Amino acid sequence: MNEQKTISEIIELWKADKKLYIKKSSYSAYVLLLENHILPVFGSSMSVTEKDAQSFVFQKLEQGLSHKTVKDILIVLKMVLKFGAKHKWFDYQPLEIHFPTEREKLVIEVLSRTNQKKIMNHVKEHFTFRNLGVYICLSAGMRIGEICALTWEDINTETGIIHVRKTIQRIYNIENGIRKTELILDTPKTKHSIREIPMSRDLLRMIKPDKKIVNNSFFVLTNDAKPTEPRTYRSYYKKLMDELGMPSLKFHGLRHSFATRCIESNCDYKTVSVLLGHSNISTTLNLYVHPNMEQKKKTIEQMFKGLR
Template sequence: MIAETRLSGIVALWKEDKKQYVKRSTFAAYTLLIENHILPVFGETTLVEEQDVQTFVFRKLNEGLSHKTIKDILIVLKMILRFGVKNQMMEYRQIDIKFPTERNNHSIDILSRSHQKQIMEYIQSHFTFKNLGIYICLSAGMRIGEICALTWDDLDVENGIIHVQKTIQRIYIVGESRKHTEVILDTPKTKNSIREIPMTKDLLKMLRPIKKIVNGCFYVLTNEPTPTEPRTYRNYYKQFMQSLGLPSMKFHGLRHSFATRCIESKCDYKTVSVLLGHSNISTTLNLYVHPNLEQKKKCMEQMSRLLR
Protein backbone atom coordinates (compact mmCIF):
# COMPACT_ATOMS: atom_id res chain seq x y z
CA MET A 1 0.00 0.00 0.00
CA ILE A 2 1.48 3.37 -1.04
CA ALA A 3 1.31 6.05 1.65
CA GLU A 4 0.00 9.33 0.29
CA THR A 5 2.62 11.93 1.15
CA ARG A 6 2.48 15.60 0.25
CA LEU A 7 5.17 16.70 -2.16
CA SER A 8 6.60 19.10 0.45
CA GLY A 9 7.35 16.07 2.67
CA ILE A 10 8.99 14.18 -0.19
CA VAL A 11 11.07 17.28 -1.04
CA ALA A 12 12.45 17.45 2.52
CA LEU A 13 13.58 13.80 2.40
CA TRP A 14 14.90 14.12 -1.16
CA LYS A 15 17.03 17.14 -0.17
CA GLU A 16 18.55 15.25 2.76
CA ASP A 17 19.47 12.41 0.39
CA LYS A 18 20.69 14.58 -2.51
CA LYS A 19 22.91 16.74 -0.31
CA GLN A 20 25.29 13.79 0.10
CA TYR A 21 26.04 13.42 -3.61
CA VAL A 22 26.13 16.82 -5.31
CA LYS A 23 28.31 19.91 -5.10
CA ARG A 24 27.21 22.64 -2.70
CA SER A 25 26.58 25.05 -5.57
CA THR A 26 24.41 22.47 -7.38
CA PHE A 27 22.42 21.77 -4.23
CA ALA A 28 21.88 25.51 -3.72
CA ALA A 29 20.60 25.85 -7.32
CA TYR A 30 18.18 22.94 -6.81
CA THR A 31 16.91 24.44 -3.55
CA LEU A 32 16.27 27.82 -5.16
CA LEU A 33 14.19 26.26 -7.96
CA ILE A 34 12.23 24.21 -5.41
CA GLU A 35 11.48 27.18 -3.12
CA ASN A 36 10.63 29.65 -5.90
CA HIS A 37 8.74 27.44 -8.34
CA ILE A 38 7.97 23.86 -7.30
CA LEU A 39 6.70 24.12 -3.71
CA PRO A 40 4.38 27.13 -4.27
CA VAL A 41 2.48 25.14 -6.94
CA PHE A 42 2.86 21.45 -6.00
CA GLY A 43 3.85 21.53 -2.32
CA GLU A 44 0.44 20.49 -0.94
CA THR A 45 -0.38 17.85 -3.60
CA THR A 46 -0.04 14.10 -3.05
CA LEU A 47 -0.24 13.17 -6.73
CA VAL A 48 1.32 15.14 -9.59
CA GLU A 49 -0.39 14.49 -12.93
CA GLU A 50 0.99 15.22 -16.42
CA GLN A 51 -1.75 17.78 -17.14
CA ASP A 52 -0.87 19.72 -13.95
CA VAL A 53 2.77 19.93 -15.03
CA GLN A 54 1.83 20.94 -18.60
CA THR A 55 -0.38 23.75 -17.20
CA PHE A 56 2.52 24.78 -14.92
CA VAL A 57 4.86 24.98 -17.95
CA PHE A 58 2.46 27.24 -19.91
CA ARG A 59 2.03 29.48 -16.87
CA LYS A 60 5.80 29.85 -16.44
CA LEU A 61 6.21 30.64 -20.15
CA ASN A 62 3.56 33.38 -19.80
CA GLU A 63 5.47 34.74 -16.79
CA GLY A 64 8.45 35.22 -19.10
CA LEU A 65 10.68 32.34 -17.98
CA SER A 66 12.96 30.92 -20.67
CA HIS A 67 12.61 27.38 -22.02
CA LYS A 68 15.96 26.53 -20.41
CA THR A 69 14.91 27.71 -16.92
CA ILE A 70 11.62 25.80 -17.12
CA LYS A 71 13.43 22.66 -18.31
CA ASP A 72 15.81 23.01 -15.34
CA ILE A 73 12.78 23.19 -13.00
CA LEU A 74 11.28 20.06 -14.62
CA ILE A 75 14.55 18.13 -14.20
CA VAL A 76 14.44 18.82 -10.44
CA LEU A 77 10.69 18.06 -10.21
CA LYS A 78 11.14 14.71 -11.99
CA MET A 79 14.05 13.75 -9.69
CA ILE A 80 11.80 14.44 -6.69
CA LEU A 81 8.88 12.46 -8.20
CA ARG A 82 11.14 9.47 -8.99
CA PHE A 83 12.44 9.57 -5.41
CA GLY A 84 8.84 9.62 -4.11
CA VAL A 85 7.83 6.64 -6.26
CA LYS A 86 10.97 4.65 -5.38
CA ASN A 87 10.32 5.14 -1.66
CA GLN A 88 6.62 4.30 -2.04
CA MET A 89 5.41 7.73 -0.99
CA MET A 90 3.43 8.40 -4.17
CA GLU A 91 2.05 6.62 -7.25
CA TYR A 92 4.00 6.51 -10.49
CA ARG A 93 2.73 8.76 -13.28
CA GLN A 94 4.27 9.11 -16.75
CA ILE A 95 5.01 12.79 -17.40
CA ASP A 96 5.81 13.81 -20.97
CA ILE A 97 5.82 17.59 -21.40
CA LYS A 98 5.58 19.46 -24.72
CA PHE A 99 7.00 22.94 -25.32
CA PRO A 100 5.79 25.37 -27.98
CA THR A 101 8.30 25.78 -30.81
CA GLU A 102 10.74 28.61 -30.18
CA ARG A 103 10.51 30.82 -33.23
CA ASN A 104 13.18 33.38 -32.42
CA ASN A 105 16.83 32.38 -32.64
CA HIS A 106 18.76 33.54 -29.61
CA SER A 107 21.76 35.44 -30.89
CA ILE A 108 24.88 35.49 -28.75
CA ASP A 109 26.92 38.56 -27.82
CA ILE A 110 30.16 38.74 -29.78
CA LEU A 111 32.71 41.54 -30.16
CA SER A 112 33.55 42.60 -33.68
CA ARG A 113 37.17 41.92 -34.61
CA SER A 114 37.96 45.64 -34.57
CA HIS A 115 36.46 46.10 -31.08
CA GLN A 116 38.31 43.03 -29.79
CA LYS A 117 41.57 44.37 -31.21
CA GLN A 118 40.87 47.81 -29.67
CA ILE A 119 40.34 46.27 -26.19
CA MET A 120 43.45 44.09 -26.37
CA GLU A 121 45.68 46.94 -27.59
CA TYR A 122 44.28 49.27 -24.89
CA ILE A 123 45.07 46.73 -22.13
CA GLN A 124 48.61 46.24 -23.45
CA SER A 125 49.25 49.97 -22.96
CA HIS A 126 47.06 50.44 -19.83
CA PHE A 127 48.02 47.49 -17.66
CA THR A 128 46.15 46.77 -14.43
CA PHE A 129 45.51 43.37 -12.84
CA LYS A 130 41.77 43.67 -13.48
CA ASN A 131 42.39 44.63 -17.11
CA LEU A 132 44.65 41.59 -17.44
CA GLY A 133 41.67 39.39 -16.53
CA ILE A 134 39.72 40.76 -19.51
CA TYR A 135 42.73 40.15 -21.77
CA ILE A 136 43.04 36.54 -20.52
CA CYS A 137 39.32 35.96 -21.17
CA LEU A 138 39.69 37.16 -24.76
CA SER A 139 42.83 35.03 -25.21
CA ALA A 140 41.59 31.86 -23.50
CA GLY A 141 37.78 31.89 -23.39
CA MET A 142 37.51 31.37 -19.63
CA ARG A 143 34.31 31.80 -17.62
CA ILE A 144 34.08 34.70 -15.16
CA GLY A 145 34.18 32.44 -12.09
CA GLU A 146 37.30 30.70 -13.44
CA ILE A 147 39.05 34.04 -13.99
CA CYS A 148 38.16 35.24 -10.47
CA ALA A 149 39.62 32.01 -9.01
CA LEU A 150 42.86 32.18 -11.04
CA THR A 151 46.10 32.48 -9.02
CA TRP A 152 49.55 33.29 -10.39
CA ASP A 153 50.58 29.66 -9.83
CA ASP A 154 47.88 28.65 -12.33
CA LEU A 155 49.74 30.61 -15.03
CA ASP A 156 52.69 28.43 -16.08
CA VAL A 157 54.90 30.71 -18.20
CA GLU A 158 57.65 28.07 -18.50
CA ASN A 159 55.33 25.84 -20.54
CA GLY A 160 52.93 28.57 -21.69
CA ILE A 161 49.88 26.93 -20.09
CA ILE A 162 46.89 28.22 -18.09
CA HIS A 163 45.67 25.59 -15.60
CA VAL A 164 41.92 25.94 -15.03
CA GLN A 165 41.07 23.95 -11.90
CA LYS A 166 38.74 26.05 -9.74
CA THR A 167 35.94 28.60 -9.87
CA ILE A 168 34.43 31.24 -7.59
CA GLN A 169 30.68 31.74 -7.43
CA ARG A 170 28.05 33.33 -5.24
CA ILE A 171 25.37 30.82 -4.24
CA TYR A 172 21.97 31.28 -2.62
CA ILE A 173 21.53 29.49 0.68
CA VAL A 174 17.92 28.86 1.67
CA GLY A 175 18.20 28.15 5.41
CA GLU A 176 15.65 27.41 8.08
CA SER A 177 15.45 31.01 9.27
CA ARG A 178 16.61 33.19 6.38
CA LYS A 179 17.81 33.31 2.80
CA HIS A 180 21.31 34.60 2.23
CA THR A 181 24.16 34.34 -0.25
CA GLU A 182 27.71 33.06 0.15
CA VAL A 183 30.79 33.24 -2.04
CA ILE A 184 32.46 29.85 -2.46
CA LEU A 185 35.64 28.57 -4.11
CA ASP A 186 34.89 25.27 -5.82
CA THR A 187 35.91 22.94 -8.63
CA PRO A 188 34.69 24.11 -12.07
CA LYS A 189 31.31 23.46 -13.68
CA THR A 190 32.03 19.90 -14.93
CA LYS A 191 35.04 17.56 -15.07
CA ASN A 192 35.65 18.75 -18.65
CA SER A 193 36.01 22.30 -17.30
CA ILE A 194 39.23 21.27 -15.52
CA ARG A 195 41.56 21.88 -18.42
CA GLU A 196 44.84 23.27 -19.76
CA ILE A 197 44.76 26.20 -22.18
CA PRO A 198 47.90 27.17 -24.13
CA MET A 199 48.78 30.88 -23.90
CA THR A 200 49.08 33.09 -26.96
CA LYS A 201 52.49 34.64 -27.63
CA ASP A 202 51.16 38.11 -26.79
CA LEU A 203 49.75 36.93 -23.44
CA LEU A 204 53.00 35.13 -22.60
CA LYS A 205 54.99 38.28 -23.42
CA MET A 206 52.79 40.26 -21.02
CA LEU A 207 52.97 37.69 -18.21
CA ARG A 208 56.68 36.76 -18.18
CA PRO A 209 58.03 39.91 -16.45
CA ILE A 210 55.12 40.00 -13.95
CA LYS A 211 55.55 36.36 -12.92
CA LYS A 212 59.09 37.11 -11.69
CA ILE A 213 57.85 39.48 -8.98
CA VAL A 214 54.41 38.22 -7.86
CA ASN A 215 53.44 35.82 -5.08
CA GLY A 216 52.25 32.57 -6.68
CA CYS A 217 49.48 32.09 -4.11
CA PHE A 218 47.93 35.51 -4.79
CA TYR A 219 44.91 35.90 -7.05
CA VAL A 220 45.56 37.39 -10.50
CA LEU A 221 42.73 39.94 -10.49
CA THR A 222 43.62 41.43 -7.10
CA ASN A 223 47.30 40.46 -6.71
CA GLU A 224 46.34 39.81 -3.09
CA PRO A 225 45.64 36.70 -0.98
CA THR A 226 41.89 37.35 -1.28
CA PRO A 227 40.00 37.12 -4.58
CA THR A 228 37.34 39.35 -6.13
CA GLU A 229 33.93 37.79 -6.76
CA PRO A 230 32.16 37.59 -10.15
CA ARG A 231 29.51 40.21 -9.27
CA THR A 232 32.18 42.82 -8.42
CA TYR A 233 34.25 41.96 -11.49
CA ARG A 234 31.19 42.19 -13.74
CA ASN A 235 30.64 45.76 -12.52
CA TYR A 236 34.30 46.61 -13.22
CA TYR A 237 34.03 45.15 -16.74
CA LYS A 238 30.86 47.17 -17.42
CA GLN A 239 32.65 50.42 -16.47
CA PHE A 240 35.68 49.37 -18.53
CA MET A 241 33.53 48.96 -21.68
CA GLN A 242 31.82 52.31 -21.05
CA SER A 243 35.17 54.06 -20.62
CA LEU A 244 36.24 52.84 -24.08
CA GLY A 245 32.89 53.91 -25.57
CA LEU A 246 32.11 50.33 -26.61
CA PRO A 247 28.60 48.86 -26.79
CA SER A 248 27.48 47.14 -23.59
CA MET A 249 27.83 43.38 -23.75
CA LYS A 250 27.63 40.67 -21.09
CA PHE A 251 30.96 39.52 -19.68
CA HIS A 252 30.23 36.04 -21.10
CA GLY A 253 30.44 37.71 -24.52
CA LEU A 254 34.24 37.72 -24.11
CA ARG A 255 34.14 33.90 -24.01
CA HIS A 256 31.78 33.86 -27.01
CA SER A 257 34.16 36.21 -28.86
CA PHE A 258 37.16 33.93 -28.17
CA ALA A 259 35.24 30.89 -29.43
CA THR A 260 34.03 32.71 -32.54
CA ARG A 261 37.57 33.88 -33.41
CA CYS A 262 38.77 30.24 -33.06
CA ILE A 263 36.05 29.02 -35.44
CA GLU A 264 36.80 31.89 -37.88
CA SER A 265 40.49 30.86 -37.77
CA LYS A 266 39.45 27.39 -39.02
CA CYS A 267 40.36 25.65 -35.73
CA ASP A 268 38.79 22.19 -35.63
CA TYR A 269 35.57 22.06 -33.61
CA LYS A 270 36.70 19.33 -31.22
CA THR A 271 39.74 21.38 -30.15
CA VAL A 272 37.59 24.50 -29.61
CA SER A 273 35.20 22.41 -27.51
CA VAL A 274 38.06 21.13 -25.32
CA LEU A 275 39.55 24.65 -24.93
CA LEU A 276 36.16 25.95 -23.75
CA GLY A 277 35.69 23.03 -21.35
CA HIS A 278 32.36 22.01 -22.91
CA SER A 279 31.11 18.60 -21.79
CA ASN A 280 30.37 17.63 -25.41
CA ILE A 281 31.08 18.94 -28.88
CA SER A 282 27.38 19.49 -29.71
CA THR A 283 27.30 22.44 -27.26
CA THR A 284 30.11 24.09 -29.25
CA LEU A 285 28.51 23.31 -32.62
CA ASN A 286 25.08 24.63 -31.59
CA LEU A 287 26.50 27.85 -30.17
CA TYR A 288 29.19 28.85 -32.65
CA VAL A 289 29.01 26.96 -35.91
CA HIS A 290 26.55 28.72 -38.23
CA PRO A 291 27.65 28.46 -41.87
CA ASN A 292 27.12 31.66 -43.87
CA LEU A 293 25.78 31.83 -47.42
CA GLU A 294 29.28 31.69 -48.95
CA GLN A 295 30.08 28.46 -47.09
CA LYS A 296 26.72 26.97 -48.14
CA LYS A 297 27.38 27.84 -51.81
CA LYS A 298 30.86 26.32 -51.59
CA CYS A 299 29.41 23.14 -50.09
CA MET A 300 26.81 22.85 -52.89
CA GLU A 301 29.49 23.45 -55.54
CA GLN A 302 31.73 20.71 -54.07
CA MET A 303 28.78 18.29 -53.94
CA SER A 304 27.74 18.93 -57.56
CA ARG A 305 31.38 18.69 -58.70
CA LEU A 306 31.52 15.20 -57.23
CA LEU A 307 28.53 14.14 -59.36
CA ARG A 308 29.87 15.48 -62.63
Protein backbone atom coordinates in the same frame (compact mmCIF):
# COMPACT_ATOMS: atom_id res chain seq x y z
CA MET B 1 2.12 1.66 -0.23
CA ASN B 2 3.48 3.61 2.72
CA GLU B 3 1.62 6.49 4.35
CA GLN B 4 1.12 9.20 1.75
CA LYS B 5 3.07 12.45 2.05
CA THR B 6 2.64 15.88 0.51
CA ILE B 7 5.09 17.08 -2.15
CA SER B 8 6.42 19.56 0.42
CA GLU B 9 7.22 16.75 2.89
CA ILE B 10 8.86 14.67 0.18
CA ILE B 11 10.96 17.65 -0.94
CA GLU B 12 12.38 18.05 2.59
CA LEU B 13 13.38 14.37 2.68
CA TRP B 14 14.77 14.54 -0.87
CA LYS B 15 16.88 17.61 0.01
CA ALA B 16 18.36 15.88 3.06
CA ASP B 17 19.27 12.88 0.91
CA LYS B 18 20.61 14.89 -2.05
CA LYS B 19 22.77 17.12 0.15
CA LEU B 20 24.94 14.13 1.08
CA TYR B 21 26.44 13.53 -2.35
CA ILE B 22 26.20 16.56 -4.64
CA LYS B 23 28.26 19.76 -4.82
CA LYS B 24 27.19 22.66 -2.63
CA SER B 25 26.58 24.87 -5.68
CA SER B 26 24.33 22.25 -7.32
CA TYR B 27 22.36 21.80 -4.11
CA SER B 28 21.90 25.57 -3.85
CA ALA B 29 20.60 25.73 -7.45
CA TYR B 30 18.10 22.92 -6.76
CA VAL B 31 16.83 24.58 -3.58
CA LEU B 32 16.25 27.89 -5.38
CA LEU B 33 14.18 26.20 -8.09
CA LEU B 34 12.18 24.36 -5.45
CA GLU B 35 11.53 27.46 -3.32
CA ASN B 36 10.76 29.83 -6.20
CA HIS B 37 8.77 27.60 -8.53
CA ILE B 38 7.85 24.09 -7.40
CA LEU B 39 6.79 24.51 -3.76
CA PRO B 40 4.42 27.48 -4.36
CA VAL B 41 2.48 25.43 -6.94
CA PHE B 42 2.75 21.80 -5.78
CA GLY B 43 3.85 22.01 -2.12
CA SER B 44 0.48 21.05 -0.60
CA SER B 45 -0.40 18.46 -3.27
CA MET B 46 -0.37 14.71 -2.64
CA SER B 47 0.59 13.94 -6.24
CA VAL B 48 1.39 15.57 -9.59
CA THR B 49 -0.38 14.41 -12.72
CA GLU B 50 0.87 14.84 -16.28
CA LYS B 51 -1.92 17.36 -16.85
CA ASP B 52 -0.79 19.36 -13.78
CA ALA B 53 2.83 19.37 -14.94
CA GLN B 54 1.92 20.37 -18.51
CA SER B 55 -0.21 23.25 -17.23
CA PHE B 56 2.68 24.29 -14.95
CA VAL B 57 5.08 24.37 -17.93
CA PHE B 58 2.78 26.60 -20.01
CA GLN B 59 2.28 28.91 -17.01
CA LYS B 60 6.05 29.34 -16.50
CA LEU B 61 6.63 30.01 -20.20
CA GLU B 62 3.87 32.64 -20.17
CA GLN B 63 5.63 34.30 -17.22
CA GLY B 64 8.62 34.83 -19.50
CA LEU B 65 10.93 32.03 -18.35
CA SER B 66 13.13 30.51 -21.07
CA HIS B 67 12.64 26.96 -22.31
CA LYS B 68 15.95 25.99 -20.70
CA THR B 69 14.95 27.36 -17.28
CA VAL B 70 11.57 25.60 -17.37
CA LYS B 71 13.25 22.34 -18.43
CA ASP B 72 15.68 22.69 -15.51
CA ILE B 73 12.73 23.15 -13.13
CA LEU B 74 11.05 20.10 -14.64
CA ILE B 75 14.19 17.98 -14.12
CA VAL B 76 14.16 18.81 -10.39
CA LEU B 77 10.41 18.14 -10.12
CA LYS B 78 10.84 14.72 -11.76
CA MET B 79 13.72 13.84 -9.41
CA VAL B 80 11.52 14.65 -6.41
CA LEU B 81 8.58 12.65 -7.78
CA LYS B 82 10.75 9.61 -8.55
CA PHE B 83 12.21 9.82 -5.04
CA GLY B 84 8.68 9.82 -3.60
CA ALA B 85 7.62 6.87 -5.75
CA LYS B 86 10.76 4.92 -4.83
CA HIS B 87 9.78 5.16 -1.14
CA LYS B 88 6.15 4.34 -2.03
CA TRP B 89 4.70 7.58 -0.72
CA PHE B 90 2.54 7.87 -3.84
CA ASP B 91 2.08 6.33 -7.29
CA TYR B 92 4.13 7.96 -10.03
CA GLN B 93 3.53 7.77 -13.74
CA PRO B 94 6.31 9.08 -16.03
CA LEU B 95 5.49 12.58 -17.28
CA GLU B 96 5.49 13.21 -21.02
CA ILE B 97 5.66 16.98 -21.30
CA HIS B 98 5.51 18.93 -24.56
CA PHE B 99 7.07 22.31 -25.23
CA PRO B 100 5.88 24.72 -27.93
CA THR B 101 8.32 25.18 -30.81
CA GLU B 102 10.84 27.93 -30.15
CA ARG B 103 10.47 30.54 -32.86
CA GLU B 104 13.38 32.74 -31.93
CA LYS B 105 16.92 31.74 -32.85
CA LEU B 106 19.60 31.85 -30.18
CA VAL B 107 21.81 34.84 -30.98
CA ILE B 108 25.39 34.62 -29.79
CA GLU B 109 26.80 38.08 -29.06
CA VAL B 110 30.45 38.49 -30.05
CA LEU B 111 32.90 41.33 -30.49
CA SER B 112 33.86 42.34 -34.00
CA ARG B 113 37.52 41.78 -34.86
CA THR B 114 38.06 45.55 -34.80
CA ASN B 115 36.57 45.97 -31.32
CA GLN B 116 38.42 42.94 -30.00
CA LYS B 117 41.76 44.39 -31.20
CA LYS B 118 40.84 47.74 -29.66
CA ILE B 119 40.22 46.19 -26.24
CA MET B 120 43.37 44.06 -26.35
CA ASN B 121 45.51 47.03 -27.38
CA HIS B 122 43.97 49.12 -24.58
CA VAL B 123 44.96 46.47 -22.01
CA LYS B 124 48.54 46.44 -23.33
CA GLU B 125 48.76 50.22 -23.07
CA HIS B 126 46.91 50.54 -19.74
CA PHE B 127 47.98 47.45 -17.83
CA THR B 128 46.23 46.60 -14.58
CA PHE B 129 45.59 43.17 -13.14
CA ARG B 130 41.84 43.59 -13.64
CA ASN B 131 42.37 44.60 -17.27
CA LEU B 132 44.63 41.57 -17.69
CA GLY B 133 41.66 39.36 -16.78
CA VAL B 134 39.70 40.67 -19.77
CA TYR B 135 42.69 40.00 -22.04
CA ILE B 136 43.04 36.44 -20.68
CA CYS B 137 39.34 35.73 -21.28
CA LEU B 138 39.62 36.94 -24.89
CA SER B 139 42.75 34.83 -25.33
CA ALA B 140 41.66 31.68 -23.51
CA GLY B 141 37.82 31.63 -23.42
CA MET B 142 37.60 31.35 -19.63
CA ARG B 143 34.33 31.82 -17.74
CA ILE B 144 33.98 34.70 -15.26
CA GLY B 145 34.05 32.39 -12.21
CA GLU B 146 37.21 30.74 -13.55
CA ILE B 147 39.09 34.01 -14.12
CA CYS B 148 38.08 35.27 -10.64
CA ALA B 149 39.45 32.03 -9.13
CA LEU B 150 42.70 32.06 -11.15
CA THR B 151 45.88 32.30 -9.04
CA TRP B 152 49.43 32.92 -10.24
CA GLU B 153 50.34 29.31 -9.50
CA ASP B 154 47.79 28.29 -12.16
CA ILE B 155 49.86 30.09 -14.80
CA ASN B 156 53.03 28.35 -15.96
CA THR B 157 55.15 30.70 -18.05
CA GLU B 158 57.76 27.97 -18.66
CA THR B 159 55.31 25.72 -20.51
CA GLY B 160 53.04 28.59 -21.57
CA ILE B 161 49.99 26.89 -20.06
CA ILE B 162 47.05 28.19 -17.99
CA HIS B 163 45.61 25.50 -15.70
CA VAL B 164 41.89 25.93 -15.09
CA ARG B 165 41.00 23.92 -12.00
CA LYS B 166 38.72 26.03 -9.81
CA THR B 167 35.89 28.53 -9.93
CA ILE B 168 34.33 31.16 -7.65
CA GLN B 169 30.62 31.74 -7.35
CA ARG B 170 28.15 33.26 -4.95
CA ILE B 171 25.44 30.80 -4.01
CA TYR B 172 22.13 31.16 -2.17
CA ASN B 173 21.39 29.20 0.96
CA ILE B 174 17.84 28.91 2.26
CA GLU B 175 17.61 27.61 5.81
CA ASN B 176 14.45 27.83 7.91
CA GLY B 177 12.98 30.22 5.36
CA ILE B 178 15.92 32.64 5.67
CA ARG B 179 17.90 33.41 2.53
CA LYS B 180 21.57 34.24 2.72
CA THR B 181 24.43 34.20 0.24
CA GLU B 182 27.88 32.67 0.45
CA LEU B 183 30.96 33.06 -1.76
CA ILE B 184 32.56 29.69 -2.46
CA LEU B 185 35.78 28.63 -4.15
CA ASP B 186 35.33 25.17 -5.61
CA THR B 187 36.29 22.85 -8.44
CA PRO B 188 34.38 23.41 -11.70
CA LYS B 189 31.03 21.67 -12.09
CA THR B 190 32.24 19.01 -14.55
CA LYS B 191 35.55 17.23 -15.10
CA HIS B 192 35.69 18.67 -18.64
CA SER B 193 35.95 22.20 -17.22
CA ILE B 194 39.25 21.25 -15.57
CA ARG B 195 41.56 21.89 -18.49
CA GLU B 196 44.85 23.26 -19.81
CA ILE B 197 44.87 26.24 -22.18
CA PRO B 198 48.01 27.30 -24.09
CA MET B 199 48.78 31.02 -23.95
CA SER B 200 49.31 33.12 -27.05
CA ARG B 201 52.76 34.67 -27.53
CA ASP B 202 51.36 38.13 -26.80
CA LEU B 203 49.74 37.01 -23.55
CA LEU B 204 52.87 35.16 -22.47
CA ARG B 205 55.00 38.23 -23.20
CA MET B 206 52.65 40.38 -21.11
CA ILE B 207 52.56 38.02 -18.11
CA LYS B 208 56.19 36.86 -17.87
CA PRO B 209 57.68 39.96 -16.12
CA ASP B 210 54.98 39.96 -13.41
CA LYS B 211 55.12 36.21 -12.90
CA LYS B 212 58.74 36.51 -11.75
CA ILE B 213 57.89 38.82 -8.84
CA VAL B 214 54.33 37.99 -7.73
CA ASN B 215 53.24 35.77 -4.84
CA ASN B 216 52.17 32.49 -6.45
CA SER B 217 49.28 31.99 -4.04
CA PHE B 218 47.72 35.38 -4.86
CA PHE B 219 44.72 35.76 -7.14
CA VAL B 220 45.56 37.22 -10.56
CA LEU B 221 42.76 39.81 -10.74
CA THR B 222 43.57 41.37 -7.37
CA ASN B 223 47.22 40.30 -6.98
CA ASP B 224 46.19 39.73 -3.40
CA ALA B 225 45.29 36.85 -1.08
CA LYS B 226 41.64 37.88 -1.33
CA PRO B 227 39.79 37.34 -4.64
CA THR B 228 37.22 39.52 -6.35
CA GLU B 229 33.84 37.94 -6.93
CA PRO B 230 32.08 37.61 -10.32
CA ARG B 231 29.44 40.25 -9.56
CA THR B 232 32.09 42.86 -8.73
CA TYR B 233 34.26 41.98 -11.72
CA ARG B 234 31.25 42.07 -14.04
CA SER B 235 30.61 45.66 -12.93
CA TYR B 236 34.25 46.57 -13.55
CA TYR B 237 34.10 45.04 -17.03
CA LYS B 238 30.91 46.96 -17.90
CA LYS B 239 32.53 50.23 -16.84
CA LEU B 240 35.60 49.45 -18.97
CA MET B 241 33.47 48.69 -22.02
CA ASP B 242 31.54 51.94 -21.57
CA GLU B 243 34.79 53.92 -21.32
CA LEU B 244 36.03 52.36 -24.56
CA GLY B 245 32.75 53.06 -26.36
CA MET B 246 32.10 49.37 -26.95
CA PRO B 247 28.65 47.96 -27.77
CA SER B 248 26.79 46.47 -24.83
CA LEU B 249 28.11 42.93 -24.47
CA LYS B 250 27.72 40.58 -21.50
CA PHE B 251 30.95 39.33 -19.93
CA HIS B 252 30.23 35.87 -21.33
CA GLY B 253 30.50 37.52 -24.76
CA LEU B 254 34.29 37.49 -24.29
CA ARG B 255 34.15 33.68 -24.18
CA HIS B 256 31.85 33.66 -27.22
CA SER B 257 34.29 35.96 -29.03
CA PHE B 258 37.22 33.63 -28.28
CA ALA B 259 35.27 30.61 -29.59
CA THR B 260 34.13 32.49 -32.69
CA ARG B 261 37.69 33.60 -33.53
CA CYS B 262 38.83 29.96 -33.15
CA ILE B 263 36.13 28.75 -35.56
CA GLU B 264 36.89 31.57 -38.02
CA SER B 265 40.55 30.48 -37.98
CA ASN B 266 39.46 26.98 -39.12
CA CYS B 267 40.42 25.28 -35.83
CA ASP B 268 39.01 21.77 -35.62
CA TYR B 269 35.81 21.67 -33.59
CA LYS B 270 36.97 19.02 -31.12
CA THR B 271 39.95 21.17 -30.08
CA VAL B 272 37.71 24.23 -29.64
CA SER B 273 35.33 22.14 -27.52
CA VAL B 274 38.19 20.96 -25.27
CA LEU B 275 39.60 24.51 -24.91
CA LEU B 276 36.16 25.75 -23.82
CA GLY B 277 35.68 22.88 -21.38
CA HIS B 278 32.43 21.71 -22.96
CA SER B 279 31.19 18.28 -21.84
CA ASN B 280 30.08 17.44 -25.35
CA ILE B 281 31.24 18.59 -28.78
CA SER B 282 27.57 19.02 -29.81
CA THR B 283 27.38 22.01 -27.42
CA THR B 284 30.20 23.68 -29.36
CA LEU B 285 28.65 22.82 -32.72
CA ASN B 286 25.20 24.11 -31.75
CA LEU B 287 26.54 27.36 -30.33
CA TYR B 288 29.26 28.39 -32.75
CA VAL B 289 29.31 26.42 -35.98
CA HIS B 290 26.95 28.25 -38.30
CA PRO B 291 27.92 28.77 -41.97
CA ASN B 292 28.14 32.44 -42.96
CA MET B 293 26.94 33.81 -46.30
CA GLU B 294 30.37 33.43 -47.94
CA GLN B 295 30.47 29.75 -47.02
CA LYS B 296 26.93 29.27 -48.32
CA LYS B 297 27.81 30.93 -51.66
CA LYS B 298 30.94 28.78 -51.98
CA THR B 299 28.89 25.61 -51.42
CA ILE B 300 26.35 26.58 -54.11
CA GLU B 301 29.15 27.40 -56.59
CA GLN B 302 30.90 24.10 -55.94
CA MET B 303 27.63 22.21 -56.44
CA PHE B 304 27.00 23.81 -59.82
CA LYS B 305 30.62 23.32 -60.90
CA GLY B 306 29.95 19.60 -60.75
CA LEU B 307 26.88 20.03 -62.96
CA ARG B 308 28.57 22.02 -65.70
